[in-house]
Amino acid sequence: MSVEPGSTDAAGRRPGDPSRPGDPSRPGDPSRPGDPGRRDRPGLRVDLALSYGATRIAAAFDVQPGHPLAIIGPNGAGKSSLLAAIAGLVPLDAGEVSIGSRRVDALPSERRRVGMVFQDYVLFPHLTVRDNVAFAARMRGSRASARAVAQPWLERYDLVTLADRLPSELSGGQRQRAALARALAAEPDVLLLDEPMSALDVEVRAEMRDELATHVRDFGGATVLVTHSPADAARLADSVLVLEGGRVTQRGTLDAIRADPATPYVRRMLAASDD
């Protein structure tokens, strides 16, 4: 069902309205990958300045749905703060963040529909995997209906056998999956990933990276990931933004950057062995 911007569909909702649990007609329903409705996913536009400690961060970029962006940079460059600002967890000094036609920089985090996966996942320690994944739905309805909504997500992310475990009982890779499922079950417009591989053992990274790439592709919405690993950027993103000392020093596809590194850091980063 194609929906024109500004109009309401048969259920009286506009595009971009949060869906109710169990509603089948929402565009971009994850259980139907390839759905033509996916084309209506909004893009992310960022043009902001913020301060983090002594560092002043300024960046401007667009992210299209289906074309993830990797932000790469040394420690302390401000990558995580940038992500937090997009998610609404830290305030901007100036500028704007827009998702599709909505400006969200004045909105509190819970109204932005930005899903975030934190560096060490930050799952709710007192809730089971199922209740973690169901959390977003729980905020909108009863516990029973939330659990029903969560079930397909548990299946897609291979978490069914772990559904009744607590986060403390999971391995790193399992936690990553659960955190991803939790964020995406909230059906956000934009997905943010903060160093998604760094909390994992080196041996499992390659495998988890492939898995993550699949999930990100299935999500299909605007995705930004922060990483210090070129291997992550290569596997998970279409284009790269290099952030050094709060400033963007280079942007483009990884191949383009490899061909013409703009700063010593970029040169070093590309030369370092991938994990």
Next chain:
Amino acid sequence: MARAAARSTGRLAWPITAIAVVALAVLVLPLVALVVRAPWAELPELLASSAVLEALVLSFTTAVLATAICLVLGIPLAALIAHAESWPAIPRRLLRAAVTVPLVLPPVVGGIALLMLLGRRSLIGQWLDETFGVTIPFTTGAVVIAQVFVALPFLVFAVEGALRSSDRRTELAAATIGASRWQVFRHVTLPLVAPGVAAGGVLCFTRALGEFGATITFAGSLPGTTRTLPIASYLAMQTDPDEAVALALLLLAVSVVVLLTLRDRWLPGATA
């Protein structure tokens, strides 16, 4: 070689152990003496008197009520203090000091302060009297108020400690998946501090149960209305030390029972 190995297995230096034993004795011996010198033969008779039962019931009901009030008032206050970590130094320290003062104030001073605020000649007291015909001192309500005043800081700091040690990013994570501020508090913050709340509640209850100075100054001492168990035992010291010891034993027993019926990990000082 063996001695070096023993040193590194983490045993305490002997002066530390010795002093610790002395400290333990300071805490335990008076209670042991109480139990040993108690008039065991006359105990049933002494405790069965209606005055004792009255005081026991009064102490219990007021302490439970005070604890409930402390929970309702104290958890949000603890959340505020934890949130105040991001405030500038002076308002943050003032807030902390304000909550700490009843903790370090001599209870009688607290009672005097309550009289000045809520007594018959106070601004609030007069207004209450004129508008509702209600005066607070010498009522059971005054007992509860005195108990809340002295016990609230215990709860607040126990909960604040739990809040501080929990990962605050869970609240941020909840916000990103759509939880409003109230929902974050209810579904994330509260469950995470539940052990701290339980520990604080226990401390609060036992402090309220043992409250004496503020109660006797602000609420007075009337059997059945305001004469709590500690006040009754103080009075008993005037005429019948045996009864005083019996009452002291009763208070001790109640405190021990309260502590034992709660699971280990909720005790103050225990880690979850």
Next chain:
Amino acid sequence: MTRTPRTASTLGAAVLLAFALAGSLSACASTGGTGDEDPNAPAATEPTMTTLEAAEVTVLAAASLTEAFDDLATQFEAANPSVEITVSYGGSGALATQIIEGAPADVFASAAEPPMQQVVDAGLATDPQVFATNTLELVVPAGNPAGVTGLDDLANPDLRIALCDESVPCGAASAKLLANEGVTAAPDTLESDVKAVLTKVSLGEVDAALVYRTDVQSAGDQVEGIEVPAAADVVNRYPIAAITGADSGNDASDAQGAAAAAFIAFIAGDAGRETLDSYGFGTP
């Protein structure tokens, strides 16, 4: 060996700590009367007084004696500079219990005879003498806001009334007085010491109370007294006695005993009586 310095410093710390502990313990335990002070000149007011050796006398006295005994102690110290008098006040029953449990005291002054009798029965005092009497009086806050006129008002449940608890002398006398007059009081609080009752009146928290005449006088303008003629029938008799301690035969104890006896004689003598009268006490 790198081990030695650490062991030595631990040992050193322990030794220092032990000394500190021992030092503070001995400071707490020491009593007065080193015998180093100069002998005093004989007091001019007491012709029977002999020169007293230096001593510290501890007096435990009923709460109602507060102002009077502070005054008497000052007078006695002025006349006998080598003697230091320390007075602690409290409910007579509590004080008696403390003395029986071994509280260090040289003199006990009680607001009624039963607590003194307890101490005598425990073998710690002999020959108490009654040195004063006290009568109950009705007391109201300044201005008498509730318009109290007499004992009957104490039965009014709408008024806030404070009384001493029966377990203290003031309370025992009050109960007897009320019983004699056929008044069933409706108290809002039964305090364990008469000064606590008085405070509640002077703060205006209660409308009326029964305290001693001496208390009404000591509270000055903050309260007003209303005489109760029937109170003359329930007079409290105040006994005083020296506490005989366990140790005898060393200098300090004798000096203390002598000073204590002298203080008691002072109180029971003319100067003492004059002072007590000025505070409102009666003569036995």
